[in-house]
Amino acid sequence: MKKKLSSLFALLVIFTLILSACSGGGKEKASTDSSKGGEENPVKDRGNEIVIGVSGDPQNWDPIDTFLLDWSTVATSVFEGLVDRTIDLELQPGLAESWEYLDDKTLQFKLRQGVTFHNGEPFNAEAVKFTFDRLLGAEGQKGPQYSNYTSIESVEVVDEFTINMKLNTPDPVLLTKLAGYGAVIVPPKYVAEKGDEHFNNNPVGTGPFKMTSYKRDQEIVLEKNPDYWKEGLPKLDKVVYKIIPEASTRLAELQTGKIDIMKRVEVSQAETVKETGFLELQEVGTPTAFSLRFDVAKKPFDSKEVRQAINYAVDKEAIINEILGGYGKPISTFQSELSFGNNPDLEPYPYDPEKAKELLKKAGVKEGTAVDLFIPGNDGNFKEIAQAVSFYLEEVGIKVNINTADSTTLTSDLIPNAKAGHMYRQGWGGWTLDFDNTAYLMYYEGEQWNPSFKNEKVEELLEKQRASVDPEERKAIFKELTELLYDLAPELNLYSAVDIYAVNKRVQNFQPPHEDRMRLEEVTVK
Amino acid sequence: MIAYIIRRLLHTILVVFAISLIIFFSVRLTGDPVSVMFQAGEPTKEAIAEVRKNLGLDEPLYVQYGIFLKGLVTFDFGESFRSGMPVIDLIKEKLGATLALAFGGMAVAIMIAFPVGIVSAVKRGTGVDFFGRIFSLIGISFPNFWLGIMLILIFAVNLKWLPSSGFESFKHLILPSITLGMILSGILARLVRSSMLEVMNQQYISTAKSKGISDFAVIIKHAFRNALLPTVTFLGLQFGALLGGTVIVEQIFSWPGIGRLIIDAINQRDYPVIQGGVIFLAVIMVAVNLVIDLSYTLIDPRIKIGGSRS
Numbered sequence: 001m002k003k004k005l006s007s008l009f010a011l012l013v014i015f016t017l018i019l020s021a022c023s024g025g026g027k028e029k030a031s032t033d034s035s036k037g038g039e040e041n042p043v044k045d046r047g048n049e050i051v052i053g054v055s056g057d058p059q060n061w062d063p064i065d066t067f068l069l070d071w072s073t074v075a076t077s078v079f080e081g082l083v084d085r086t087i088d089l090e091l092q093p094g095l096a097e098s099w100e101y102l103d104d105k106t107l108q109f110k111l112r113q114g115v116t117f118h119n120g121e122p123f124n125a126e127a128v129k130f131t132f133d134r135l136l137g138a139e140g141q142k143g144p145q146y147s148n149y150t151s152i153e154s155v156e157v158v159d160e161f162t163i164n165m166k167l168n169t170p171d172p173v174l175l176t177k178l179a180g181y182g183a184v185i186v187p188p189k190y191v192a193e194k195g196d197e198h199f200n201n202n203p204v205g206t207g208p209f210k211m212t213s214y215k216r217d218q219e220i221v222l223e224k225n226p227d228y229w230k231e232g233l234p235k236l237d238k239v240v241y242k243i244i245p246e247a248s249t250r251l252a253e254l255q256t257g258k259i260d261i262m263k264r265v266e267v268s269q270a271e272t273v274k275e276t277g278f279l280e281l282q283e284v285g286t287p288t289a290f291s292l293r294f295d296v297a298k299k300p301f302d303s304k305e306v307r308q309a310i311n312y313a314v315d316k317e318a319i320i321n322e323i324l325g326g327y328g329k330p331i332s333t334f335q336s337e338l339s340f341g342n343n344p345d346l347e348p349y350p351y352d353p354e355k356a357k358e359l360l361k362k363a364g365v366k367e368g369t370a371v372d373l374f375i376p377g378n379d380g381n382f383k384e385i386a387q388a389v390s391f392y393l394e395e396v397g398i399k400v401n402i403n404t405a406d407s408t409t410l411t412s413d414l415i416p417n418a419k420a421g422h423m424y425r426q427g428w429g430g431w432t433l434d435f436d437n438t439a440y441l442m443y444y445e446g447e448q449w450n451p452s453f454k455n456e457k458v459e460e461l462l463e464k465q466r467a468s469v470d471p472e473e474r475k476a477i478f479k480e481l482t483e484l485l486y487d488l489a490p491e492l493n494l495y496s497a498v499d500i501y502a503v504n505k506r507v508q509n510f511q512p513p514h515e516d517r518m519r520l521e522e523v524t525v526k
Numbered sequence: 527m528i529a530y531i532i533r534r535l536l537h538t539i540l541v542v543f544a545i546s547l548i549i550f551f552s553v554r555l556t557g558d559p560v561s562v563m564f565q566a567g568e569p570t571k572e573a574i575a576e577v578r579k580n581l582g583l584d585e586p587l588y589v590q591y592g593i594f595l596k597g598l599v600t601f602d603f604g605e606s607f608r609s610g611m612p613v614i615d616l617i618k619e620k621l622g623a624t625l626a627l628a629f630g631g632m633a634v635a636i637m638i639a640f641p642v643g644i645v646s647a648v649k650r651g652t653g654v655d656f657f658g659r660i661f662s663l664i665g666i667s668f669p670n671f672w673l674g675i676m677l678i679l680i681f682a683v684n685l686k687w688l689p690s691s692g693f694e695s696f697k698h699l700i701l702p703s704i705t706l707g708m709i710l711s712g713i714l715a716r717l718v719r720s721s722m723l724e725v726m727n728q729q730y731i732s733t734a735k736s737k738g739i740s741d742f743a744v745i746i747k748h749a750f751r752n753a754l755l756p757t758v759t760f761l762g763l764q765f766g767a768l769l770g771g772t773v774i775v776e777q778i779f780s781w782p783g784i785g786r787l788i789i790d791a792i793n794q795r796d797y798p799v800i801q802g803g804v805i806f807l808a809v810i811m812v813a814v815n816l817v818i819d820l821s822y823t824l825i826d827p828r829i830k831i832g833g834s835r836s
Contacts, residue, residue, distance in 0.1 A: 059609035066608075067563060142580040144563040147573030200610045216609070216619060217782035218693060244691055244780045252678045252690040408795055412561040441570065448561065448571045 041278040042257025043506055048525060049238035050507055052518070053250040053259035057217050057243045061203035062196065063184045064135050067144040069429075069516040072180060073263065074220055074241055076517040077234075078118075079184035079205035082109055082128070083175050087511050087519045089338060089433060091175055095123060095185055095206060101469075104170060105153075111161040115229045117187040118210035125157040130188035132165075139196065145182025172469045173434045180517065181431075208234040208521045217243055234521040251502070254279065260507050260525075263516075265500035267325040267381070273502040282501045284512040285329055287336045287430035289438075290382075291491040292373065292389065292423045293415075297452035301371075301422055305363040307489040311349035313356035314392040320495050323384045328495035333482045334428065334438060336496035338514060340471075341435025341478035346486050348493065356396045367397040372421030374414060376407030382425060385494065411449075418451035426491060431515060435478055436466060443490065453490050531816070538812045545808045546598060549801050550591050559583070559607050559795035581607060594801065603802030608794055613802035616787060623693045624783040627706065627775070628768035630699045632761065634707025635714050638665075642711070643718025647726060648745060658715065665712020674705040674778040691780035702779040706772060710764060717760055721753040728752075754825055762818035770807040 058071035063079060084094030096109040115123040132155040140146045151171035156164045167174070177183060190204050203211055208230070209222035220241040224234055242259055244250045247266045254262045255276065265273060265281070273281045294301040294310075301307055320328040329337065332346035371393075375386050383404070390400035403421060405414055414420040426449070430438055440462050441447045445454045458481065465477040501512040508524045560577045578584050582593070597604055603613035639662075646658030681701060682690035692698050725731065726749055734748045735741075773785035784803060791799035822829045 059606070059611075062610070065610055138580075141576060144560075144573075144577060147570060147576065197610060215782075216616075217786065218780070242692065242780070245786075246691075246778045246780070248675050249678060249691045249778055249780060252683050255683050256686060256690060258689065408562050408793060412558040412795070416561075446571065448574060 039277040041504065041506060042255075043260065043504055044257075046260075046506075046525070048236055049240065050236060050260040050520075050523065050525060051240045051242060051258065052261040053242050053244045053253055053263065055243075055245055055247070055250070055264045057220075059216065060200045061211070061214070062143075062200045063186065064140045064145045064182050065143045065200065067181065072515070072517045073513075074211075074222070074518075075184070075203070075205075076180070076207070077209040077222055077239065077520055078203055078207045078211055079186070080207050081179045081184045082111075083179040085176065085179040085517075087513055087517075089514060091179060094179065095128075099175075102164070105167040107165040107167065107174070108158070109163050109165065111163065112229065113161055115206055116227055117190065117206055118204045118225060119187060119190050121187040121189050121204075123185065123206055124160050125163045126160075127185055127188050128163050129155045129157050130191075131183070131185045134186070134191070135182050140182070143182075148177055148182055170467060170469050172466065172471075172474060173432045173436050176432050176434060209239060219243065228521075230521065235524045236520060239520055254502055254504070257504070260504040261510060262502040263499075265502045267327055267500070269502075270325060270327070270500060278505050280503045280505055282503055282510075282512045283327060284499050284501070284514055285336060285338060286497045286499050286514055286516075287338045287433055288497040289331055289334050289336055289428050289430060289493070290495055290497065291331075291334050291426050291493045293426040293491040294423050294489075295418055295420070295452050296490060297418065298422050300363065300365045300369060303363045303365075304488060305359045306365055307492075308349070308487075309356040309359035309363070309365075309396065310393065310398075310492050311489055312352045312359065313396045313398075314389055314492060315351040316348060316494055317351065319385055319388050323381065323388060324495065324498075327498040327500060329498060331493045331496050333435075333485050334426070334442060334491060334493055335430060335435050338433055338496075339430055339435050339438070340433060341439070341465075341474070341482065343479055343482040343486075345479075346482060349489075353392075353396055360396060360398070365398070368399055369397070370399040370401060371423065372401050372403055374403045374405055374410060374420040374424040376410050376425060377404035378407050379425075386425075389492070416448050416451060423492070429515075433515070435481075436462075439481065439485075440466070443485070455484075455488060457484060458488070534812075534816050534819075538809065541812055542598075542805060542808060545805060546595065546801070547591075549804045550594055551587070553792075553795065553797055553800050554587065559797060562794050563607070598805070603805070604798035606791070606799045607796045608791075608799075613798050616799060617784065617802065617806050620782055620784045620787050623781055624769055624772075624785070626693075626699055627702055627772060627781055627783055628765060630703030631706030631710060631768055631772070631775075632765060634703045635710035636761075638707065638711040639714035639718055643715040644722055644745065644750060646715070646719040647722030650723065655719075658719065662712040662715040662719075665708050665710075665715070667712075668708065670705050670709050671774050671778060673708060674701070674775060677701045677705060678778070691778075693780075693782050698779075702775050702781055705778070706768070706775050714757070714760065717757055718753065721756050722749060725749045725753045751825070755822065758821060758825060759818055762814050762821075766807075766811040766814040769810055770803070 054070065054073055056070040058066050058068045060066050061071070061075060063075065081094050082096035082099070084092050086092055095112050095115060097112050099107060099109045102108050109128070111123070111125060111128065117123060132152060134140055135145060135149055136152060151167050151169050151174060153166040153168040156166065158164055184205060187204050191199050194202070201214055206229070208225055208228045210225050211220065212223045213221040222239045224237050228234065242253070244253060247264060247269065250259070250262050251265070251269050251272065253259045270281055273279050294307050296302055316330055320326065320330065330348045332348045333343065335342050337344070373386060373390070375382055386402050390402060393400050410420060410424065415424060428438055442450055443453055443455070443458050444450065444462055445459065461477055461481040461484070465474045465481070468474050499512060503510055506525050508526055509522045511519070513519065560574050560581070560583070563577070582590065594604070601614060605612055606616060609616065642658045642661055646655045649655050678690045678701065681688045688700055689698050690701070731744060731749055734744045770785055770788060772783060773789050775781065776783040776786045784807070788800060788803040791803060
């Protein structure tokens, strides 16, 4: 009896403890509520510098060794390409002042004069040639960047500030690709003398900031490049990136003033940020699109009507509003509105369960047909979305079994080998902001992530747009292609992602980037 | 004794060989490191094949294993696919942070669990014992991600006493150590209590008491020292586990430790880092076991090890 009583008491104590801990959280919320707008900014004497909390460390700063968003977040401030893509995604001259096509396969660049690398080395035609020789040579071929630039045959030095880029095939997306990642210009002498391993950890470029310290998985320090070629920029003296993988810890660091900008705010954290007087929430659309792709080799999704029916059966808007808290944008094909080739005239399939039922009946799909859906196991938010989809499909008589898989296994093994059930989550970065890459790799027969889809007209259009460098012509081809893909419905298009940033109000002129490439030259503090 | 240690070292080589086989083939069962490298990009099939070839991943598995074994003999685990750094350097980089956290966690656990366990045992059945037991129950049941986040909210965000993350100073070590130590101390306190109870029932304790030695001296000198044996075994094994198994705490507190290194490597299928990391941990585990066994002779002089028996 005594024992029973004591264990009951033990339970009570634990319960009270948990309750008090929870109410502690509540109290905290209340305190931020009451102080809305009036709470004192915890950042006081940081001077002319900012600290940014990011979620990941790319581990390697050599542009040809990585293809990670975490790299571009920092490296955009260190390295520059011949072409520059502004924060609003406009192409403009970068390290090249101008360029022109001499013929179909020769692109001539006039280089900017008087630019130096952070180590004092001069930027010139030799540096450009070295960069591309390295990218397209043995060292580059070990990394993920090489394949982006295979349309370049060679780079020839014309004079100290002119180069000719010889192409082996027209490449409509080349200029965009030259604005980042593997094509940023590296210092020849430095790389040759110090070696690749040193360069991995001590990058040197021509950008507005130079990297002065890198502690792996901890922090990266950038300092102002006093010799930057853009007059009067950058305005900050120093930028520190702290690597904080856990979102709740990043938020805690922001609330305590240890960081000024938080990348990757979660939907569930948005309210807390809004309620804190000295913080500001900023959102920005990204090129990343999410869909549930059908394996069209498997019944019943071999039928176009069935695939369309699924598109009618799911209320995408409700998913965006309820599960994503409004932080998502509807899409009609597998690309965001930022992508060249997006067709704004196409409306996403409306939510119409009656129409869905009708189409399913016509296609002869029996009530209670079961299908397998595969999603990555590490994405809690998407699991909720999958459950919502399963609910909507149940309403029209299709039973969905949700399977979770390790995300690496899913993308690198299950999807390419058609082992990911009847439908699976497909997420796509779209870094070139052009439908070319996405559509080609998604819908051309035999590509890595296209285990079963095949349509001759689609392939014909894909080849046609790739052979042309005329934007108007390509636009017209993409219009036809998107209409066709909309009708063929190879996937259930869900949304394009919206990124959320939280910023301390002492930071001025910060604009959240669409594709993780933070631009900090114009940022100031008050 | 020397013969014993040599035998144990040979044993270690066998263990490492067995682990190298298991880890080498098991990491290659699912997923492919090359397609994960292209997170932001969109590679063609040819591009992926090309990179695989350049990394030597298209060689037959037995050839790759041979290369790996050859490196192993010279302590060369190869280079990380992702960072291009030698794996051994990556491990060295993380070792300081990992050791600091492991020692911090153990220290907190010992500071809490020893007094709680001893008092619980000595005052068995009283209110003190009862609270001691509840305390260990709570320690065991708290998930450490929850505890970690709560500690951050209370001590960093609300009270502003301590920093919430990073590996910079002693202050930064406090919250992660408490998170880790709390969980450990729950189990440890129970262990100390039960082995103390066992010892306290022995006749030599009654003898000691009857000799008129003070209660405190009986408890510490006679009872606790004898109760220490199972505790040391437990602590030793836990210490080995702490070196690689504190991923959640490392994640919450942005602690640059070996656990995170290995988990990130697994997610990226960075084969050399996974292989090197796991083998490193295995060697540490074996070494810790050896040290525990040797420490028995210090705690209990009656225990003789190996050859000296004859």
